[in-house]
Amino acid sequence: MLRLPPLAALVLLFSSIGPSVAEVVPLIAQCQQFFLQNNPPEIPGILVGGNILNQNRYKPICQTLASTVTFVTLYDITNKIPVFSAYKYNGISLVPRPKTIWKIEPQLEKPNNNANMRKDNGGVYNNQAGTKDYNNQQGFDRGHLLPSCYGFSQDDKKSTFTLTNIVPQVDTFNQGSWSNMENCVKCIMDLYCVNNNGVTEGYVVIGAQPGNNFLNNKMNIPSMLWSAFCCYSHSQGMWIASAYLGDNIPNQPVHLPTQTLTYLTSQLGSVPFPASQCPPMTVVTHLYPTVAPQCQC
Numbered sequence: 267m268l269r270l271p272p273l274a275a276l277v278l279l280f281s282s283i284g285p286s287v288a289e290v291v292p293l294i295a296q297c298q299q300f301f302l303q304n305n306p307p308e309i310p311g312i313l314v315g316g317n318i319l320n321q322n323r324y325k326p327i328c329q330t331l332a333s334t335v336t337f338v339t340l341y342d343i344t345n346k347i348p349v350f351s352a353y354k355y356n357g358i359s360l361v362p363r364p365k366t367i368w369k370i371e372p373q374l375e376k377p378n379n380n381a382n383m384r385k386d387n388g389g390v391y392n393n394q395a396g397t398k399d400y401n402n403q404q405g406f407d408r409g410h411l412l413p414s415c416y417g418f419s420q421d422d423k424k425s426t427f428t429l430t431n432i433v434p435q436v437d438t439f440n441q442g443s444w445s446n447m448e449n450c451v452k453c454i455m456d457l458y459c460v461n462n463n464g465v466t467e468g469y470v471v472i473g474a475q476p477g478n479n480f481l482n483n484k485m486n487i488p489s490m491l492w493s494a495f496c497c498y499s500h501s502q503g504m505w506i507a508s509a510y511l512g513d514n515i516p517n518q519p520v521h522l523p524t525q526t527l528t529y530l531t532s533q534l535g536s537v538p539f540p541a542s543q544c545p546p547m548t549v550v551t552h553l554y555p556t557v558a559p560q561c562q563c
Contacts, residue, residue, distance in 0.1 A: 370386045463498050468495055474490075
């Protein structure tokens with residue numbers, strides 16, 4: 267019997283059955299619609315050229331709720347936190363923030379489990395954090411990477427409440443400067459990420475830099491969180507982008523500094539939008555006076 271090399275077998279399988287709805291997938295390219303120009307970020311030592319360097323540790327998840335893929339996460343089953351989450355932003359949502367129901371990814375425990383994320387019923391898991399792991403941990407929030415407020419549909423918003431999209435985040439940081447940054451970026455994208463066809467379209471990547479400490483001896487406490495967005499703006503006649511980095515500590519300033527994509531790369535090595543037209547050395551601070559205080563930037 268002819269045996270194909272593993273990569274060839276994957277390509278043949280994928281081409282024969284079309285895109286899979288499975289959440290935990292062998293190739294991050296299976297969720298490429300959430301990356302600008304279908305190019306996943308570059309994360310040194312983890313994700314390079316679209317290839318995951320340690321597939322036993324880092325698991326790409328096409329986050330799926332009600333059989334619909336809503337965003338993509340690269341998850342670290344050793345640190346029990348996401349490396350990053352990425353999403354295609356589609357504009358102002360008219361649906362309210364949903365009730366918080368924490369979910370887990372069944373396929374991280376058993377690959378043959380159903381593809382849809384499911385409610386966490388208080389279990390203890392080998393390859394991911396559960397609700398019990400975050401209970402009674404004073405000083406820390408379950409901090410979203412992709413925030414619920416970016417979601418367009420109700421399912422988009424609900425799906426962000428999966429613990430594979432969560433890190434232990436210092437509560438005052440999460441509720442303070444990080445929240446202000448999320449609101450600022452959302453507001454800027456709503457106003458300026460409108461393309462030549464009048465369609466709101468922006469791309470966001472939000473990541474966590476692992477630290478040296480663990481919460482409950484299980485989840486890594488990130489030393490820093492970072493966020494970046496990029497889009498084409500018809501009103502500005504150009505591509506616009508900015509990045510934000512914040513130490514995961516108390517007593518942060520009210521607003522995080524707006525940085526360039528180049529600055530983010532110089533600090534962490536990560537490239538959120540490789541091989542794209544995103545401006546590496548300019549930011550959107552010139553827009554802030556026009557939108558203040560509307561955008562809380």
